[in-house]
Amino acid sequence: MSRRLGYLFKHAGLRLAELTGPALEPYGIDGREFGVLSVLAAPEPLSQLEAAQRLRIDRTTMVAMIDALERKDLVERRPHPDDRRKNIVELTGRGRDTLGAATRAVDGAEEAFLAVLPGDDAERLRDALDRLV
Amino acid sequence: MSRRLGYLFKHAGLRLAELTGPALEPYGIDGREFGVLSVLAAPEPLSQLEAAQRLRIDRTTMVAMIDALERKDLVERRPHPDDRRKNIVELTGRGRDTLGAATRAVDGAEEAFLAVLPGDDAERLRDALDRLV
DNA sequence: TATTGTTATACTCTATAACTATA
DNA sequence: TATAGTTATAGAGTATAACAATA
Numbered sequence: 001m002s003r004r005l006g007y008l009f010k011h012a013g014l015r016l017a018e019l020t021g022p023a024l025e026p027y028g029i030d031g032r033e034f035g036v037l038s039v040l041a042a043p044e045p046l047s048q049l050e051a052a053q054r055l056r057i058d059r060t061t062m063v064a065m066i067d068a069l070e071r072k073d074l075v076e077r078r079p080h081p082d083d084r085r086k087n088i089v090e091l092t093g094r095g096r097d098t099l100g101a102a103t104r105a106v107d108g109a110e111e112a113f114l115a116v117l118p119g120d121d122a123e124r125l126r127d128a129l130d131r132l133v
Numbered sequence: 134m135s136r137r138l139g140y141l142f143k144h145a146g147l148r149l150a151e152l153t154g155p156a157l158e159p160y161g162i163d164g165r166e167f168g169v170l171s172v173l174a175a176p177e178p179l180s181q182l183e184a185a186q187r188l189r190i191d192r193t194t195m196v197a198m199i200d201a202l203e204r205k206d207l208v209e210r211r212p213h214p215d216d217r218r219k220n221i222v223e224l225t226g227r228g229r230d231t232l233g234a235a236t237r238a239v240d241g242a243e244e245a246f247l248a249v250l251p252g253d254d255a256e257r258l259r260d261a262l263d264r265l266v
Numbered sequence: 267t268a269t270t271g272t273t274a275t276a277c278t279c280t281a282t283a284a285c286t287a288t289a
Numbered sequence: 290t291a292t293a294g295t296t297a298t299a300g301a302g303t304a305t306a307a308c309a310a311t312a
Contacts (some may be wrong), residue, residue: 004171005243006164006261011189013142015266020139031139032279038137049293056144058281063295067234084292085288110138116264121257128258129141131249133148165302182270191304196272218270218311 019109027102028072034106036065037099040075040091048077049088074098136210152242160235161205167239173208180219180239181210205254207231 020031029037040046040055046054052062066089069075076096080086092100114122153164162170172187173179179187185195197224202208207228213219224232247255 002259003263003266004168004239005246005259005262006146006153007168007188007245008266009142009146009149011266012262013139014147014189016139016142035137035140037281047293055140056147059294060282075309080293081294083289087294106137113265115137116209117261121261124254124257125261126135126138126141128250128254129138130136132246133136133139133144180270193273193305194273194303213270216270216312220271 016110016113019113020106023105023109024102027098027105029069029074029098029102033065033069033074034099034102036069037063037074037102038097039090040089041096041099045088045090047080048089049086051089069095143195149243149246152246153239156238156242157235160238162207162231162235166171166198166202167232167235168205169195169202170207170224170228170235173222174229174232178221178223180213181222182219184222202228 009011017031020034024034035055036051048062048066049059051066052059055062066075066077066087073092075089076092076118077087077089079080080088087125114125117125150164153167157163157167168188169184172184175187181195181199182192184199185192188195190198199210199220203210206225209221209225210220211220213221215243247258250258
């Protein structure tokens with residue numbers, strides 16, 4: 001009997017995290033923080049809420065993540081010029097450098113993780129997941 | 134830019150759980166309990182530790198799960214005849230009936246979840262995940 | 267000494283409710 | 290009245306440490 005899809009998603013994620021976690025460690029961030037940095041690198045500046053929505057996480061969760069990234073001097077909050085309820089969150093110079101290096105590290109970890117798949121199966125897997133999410 | 138693999142696994146799992154959760158609700162179990170029941174339906178009887186290892190969860194986690202399933206009269210513990218440190222955990226009649234109905238419900242939920250994938254992409258996805266886990 | 271099950275405990279991740287300041 | 294950010298808090302889910310019973 002094939003294993004359940006729920007089991008497969010969960011443990012695929014866990015096994016991938018076993019590679020990406022150590023890969024990110026030199027840069028002082030974890031996988032979730034890497035995700036936030038990636039989202040904040042969007043061409044247009046994002047508010048905390050917009051960043052949270054793109055990652056489908058709660059805005060209260062985002063507060064703590066931005067707090068941590070700000071303490072590490074990787075992002076900066078500044079008030080939105082037209083709506084002072086909002087914070088614009090932008091990468092610092094150090095944040096951009098960290099994101100660049102971390103992206104290469106995660107790319108490598110994903111490649112290693114997917115290396116067992118023959119031919120174009122890795123690409124097809126990513127395409128299928130993209131449709132499902 | 135394609136979304137990150139970690140994001141895709143996480144949210145694919147979350148979206149699937151939005152279907153399997155309600156599908157299992159009539160049977161009074163959640164997805165994790167369904168996983169335990171499925172494992173315990175193995176041809177040979179399993180101890181708590183063996184069941185935990187097959188699901189890659191901690192044995193202390195398994196204690197609480199078996200407690201809950203036993204309260205629902207879906208499984209029974211009995212001492213292993215040759216090694217009294219071990220508990221053999223077996224499905225009750227009601228556990229077998231519940232597993233059968235729940236399996237059909239989860240099959241339906243998975244099918245609905247995968248319905249957006251054309252051709253044999255669903256099969257290929259499952260095969261790829263099986264290799265990765 | 268090592269293993270299985272158990273309990274107590276703590277940690278991570280996440281969400282809900284209520285507050286503030288702005289709109 | 291509604292929205293964005295914040296804080297306090299609580300709930301899952303999980304793992305670690307320590308113990309009893311057994312090997």
